Amino acid sequence: MLILLTNDDGIRAPGIAAALRVLRRLGEVVVVAPETVQSATGHGITLHGPLRTWGVRVDDQTVGTSVEGRPADCVKLAVNALLPRRPDLVVSGINAGANVGINVIYSGTVAAAIEAAFLGLPAVAWSLLLDQTLPDFDHAAELCLESLQRLMKRGIRGGEVWSVNVPAIRAPERPSGFVAARQCTRPWDDTFEKRIDPRGGAYYWNTAKFKLHEQDDDTDVAKLRDGYVTATPLQFDLTDRRLMGIAAGEL
């Protein structure tokens, strides 16, 4: 089994090394990941500049390729130019921070997995909820692997994307369970703080904090809040079928 591993926190992030350690049990893992942190870059790609690459040691067994680009660039470049053959699976993560609810849309981690699915590959995105203490990526990686094995048992096909989120627990704590959950679509409570620089220019900080609010109980946000490992199947056909049905034909 050939696995492509990428992320959005950059090739030197602890989450990708933890993912590498558990994925090795399933087969050969090739790491192609951004050279720099790409959090919240969404599904950007690089068309008007070149993608520079470097060999970077990820751990004592693996030298990966870092790419001066976005997570989705890494997947495109790896699949079309770097890998010896099409991978059997693409994994993106482990992201430092949950990608549930509307954050799915902002997430570079999820974008990399969606890019893989465009290309007809089976893909998973792995993200770890953070709290105020040091994250346990090794424990999260074990839980991600367990979720992957459950998905593989039911079958994960080319073009499918599953976004997996792990609660902020530490070994030997167990999650409340493993559940499939739909994406919550409530917006953030956006807030901005205005400041004036020493020369009189204005600037703003986005001060919104993502919170696991009370939400409908069947959503990824609610299930993660309640200590579950969640898996949300995602699509890249953005057509709103309900509106499409109303509008079909002549506008």
Next chain:
Amino acid sequence: MLILLTNDDGIRAPGIAAALRVLRRLGEVVVVAPETVQSATGHGITLHGPLRTWGVRVDDQTVGTSVEGRPADCVKLAVNALLPRRPDLVVSGINAGANVGINVIYSGTVAAAIEAAFLGLPAVAWSLLLDQTLPDFDHAAELCLESLQRLMKRGIRGGEVWSVNVPAIRAPERPSGFVAARQCTRPWDDTFEKRIDPRGGAYYWNTAKFKLHEQDDDTDVAKLRDGYVTATPLQFDLTDRRLMGIAAGEL
């Protein structure tokens, strides 16, 4: 009517000025757009740095606000901190280049409109297909306005996003018609060209070209190829309902 106008080509792009000219006929237009070109940045947002702002003259009647950030940042900032009240409509564009098919996912123009819909506002993204000759943004703006008036006649509600694409025609040419069309989900044919720099380092250029290939006839790609102004309703709930149905409950 208060209209927020943004884009991803930057506040100085000709497309946004053309959009401004036609939108003025509907009401008051406030322009808040990126300071720099943000093409293919997808749905990125800025959390770890400040959003610097400037006043920029868009035309002889309007001074807009430029934001050192992404298109989605502009919408968040405008709605939550800059506008006197919630806008009645958010328009993003006119983008220099079509946003049909899978490009919808990469597009900053579309991301801005989707961000507005998150926030519960009605939103449209406007994009113009380019060919080898100089684009006629003024003519495109008239057609965009016509599509908007058709959408408004049937009613466009808060939370709805319509991505409109205009064929590469020039005044006084008319489009083949105005149609609602679903998003085509075929991937690009990605190709990369490897080069070696003078010091021996490797870099790659993404050499994929977006073409209006033969596609299923009911898609945005096919309809735009055939000279129609297309309108595609988009959603931001990425949950794959078919897989969700299979997977419901315990993973």
